[in-house]
Amino acid sequence: MTEEQGSQWVSSEKDSFLFANIPATYYQTPIQELLERGGRIKKALGKDLLILAHHYQQDDTFSLADFSGDSLYLAQQAAKARAKYIVFAGVHFMAESADILTGDDQIVTLPNLTAGCSMADMADHDQVEDAFEQVEEITGAKVIPVTYINSTAATKAFTAQKGGVVCTSSNSGKILKWAFSVGQKVFFFPDQFLGINTALAMGIPREEIVLWRRDKHDGGLSPEALKRAKVILWDGFCSVHQRFTPAHVAAVRKRIPDVTVMVHPECPAETVAAADFSGSTSEILKKVTEAPKGSKWAIGTEINMVNRMARDFKAKDGKYIEVLNPTVCICSTMYRNHPAHVLWVLDHLAKGEVIHRILVPEPIKSQSRAALTRMLELSA
Ligand code: SF4
The missing domain is CATH 3.40.50.10800 (NadA-like)
Structure with missing residues (x-):
């Protein structure tokens, strides 16, 4: 060749x-x-x-x-x-x-x-467990762990043991609402941005949302700040979505005045605030599918999905779509x-042979199933 x-x-x-x-x-x-x-x-x-x-x-x-x-x-x-x-x-x-x-x-x-997934790797099971116990001890409150599905099976199992639940970017609002119906505070990990965006959308004031820093003693938070907080966020993030900024939103609006900007809730809160909409990948697809023919979109999520949408929607009904950040935002x-x-x-x-099997060991498998099943039931 x-x-x-x-x-x-x-x-x-x-x-x-x-x-x-x-x-x-x-x-x-x-x-x-x-x-x-x-x-x-x-x-x-x-x-x-x-x-x-x-x-x-x-x-x-x-x-x-x-x-x-x-x-x-x-x-x-x-x-x-x-x-x-x-x-x-x-x-x-x-x-x-x-x-x-x-x-x-x-x-x-x-x-x-x-x-x-680099975000899942940011929440080590032992670190999460230690932090959660400290939050419980310092605040004396009933704290519910909510783990984004982008996390290891071991942390999902821990979440189930503590009466918590898994969420995705499609159902995080519904899940947080449930968590507050059974507890006083939410310990949300690993994605700080999905956590803050969901909490702000629910009307929780910024002063009641705090960031637990893994590299700091007591997460870098005073007892007063922890006691005042309703939502405690782990400091993980997505290396792809953190690259979309308010400056990208401003730039595309200047270049294409009639553009609609939509971003994934793993983007920073300032970017979500500057955009017209935010939503999971399914919500992004739905919104564009239902939009008028010929509409123009700048989308802040992974580039393979946005490029596929740009090609398919252009051919289907003349919609124009581009990725919000022109420098490579790829989930490598x-x-x-x-x-x-x-x-x-x-x-x-x-040939009846199996390679690359993913096998979650017991008891992690049964324990984490409880947190995932609870999520599926709450999302039904
Ligand atoms: S896009 Fe981000 S959060 Fe999603 S799988 Fe890739 S690194 Fe993980």
């Missing part, structure tokens, strides 16, 4: 890290062939196989999915799935949630085991699930 033919090949110098952990025969195969072979295995395995893909997944991998959506929708699909094999084209915590919600006879795999870990990785997993499944 020559340099000229390179565009149809997946192997290149820059991709060497991406493909470090799979055989060269896979990453040297043209994309079209990978997709055709993947399609044949899907057909052969029929109902035994379910492929789920998050909205942020790269296009080629996305095209292999049976269902695509946001974290809540994908968790709901996993919970009702009957397939023997579930291939999750997402990141590690999503595949963990799918394993927690499926039966012991079902197998969940992640095409590339290095596809993690989600991106690691290339069709070459998916096919490598599928080839094994076709």
Whole structure:
């Protein structure tokens, strides 16, 4: 294969890290062939196989999915799935949630085991537990832990033990409302921005929302500040969404006066305040779908999703869509699930072999299921 033919090949110098952990025969195969072979295995395995893909997944991998959506929708699909094999084209915590919600006879795999989430990694189980206990001790209040689904199974299990619940960006308002119906304060982790945006939208004043800093004694907070707070936020964030700023909103409004700006609630509160709307990826899709033909949008979320929307909505009804921050806002870990990785997993499944299984151990699995199931019930 020559340099000229390179565009149809997946192997290149820059991709060497991406493909470090799979055989060269896979990453040297043209994309079209990978997709055709993947399609044949899907057909052969029929109902035994379910492929789920998050909205942020790269296009080629996305095209292999049976269902695509946001974290809540994908968790709901996993919970009702009957397939023997579930291939999750997402990141590690999503595949963990799918394993927690499926039966012991079902197998969940992640095409590339290095596809993690930097935000989930910011909330270490021991650190979270220590901080929570300190908040309880200092305030003497009934504190309810609420963990964003972008977190490890161990922290979800801890949440369940303490009477808390999981949330997603689609249902965080509903979940926080429930938490305040059973407790006096909410300990929200790992995403400070989803936490503050949800709390502000519920009308909780800023003075009653505090940030627990992992690197500080007592989170860097005085006893008075903790006692006054209704919401205590962990200091995690999404490395992709924190890149959208009010300056980007101002710039696009100046350039396109009739633009509508919509951002994900993992963006900073100032960015959400400057935008016209904020919502989960499913809400973003719904809003644009229902908008008038020819409308113009600047969207603050992951670039693979925004580029796909820009292409599809332009062709469908002439809507114009661009990403709010023109410098690369890509979820580089989600991106690691290339069709070459998916096919490598599928080839094994076709032979009845399993690689890259995500298996949450007991008792974490049963405990974390309680926090996830509570979320699904509250979201129904
Ligand atoms: S976009 Fe951010 S929060 Fe979502 S999976 Fe990627 S790093 Fe994690």
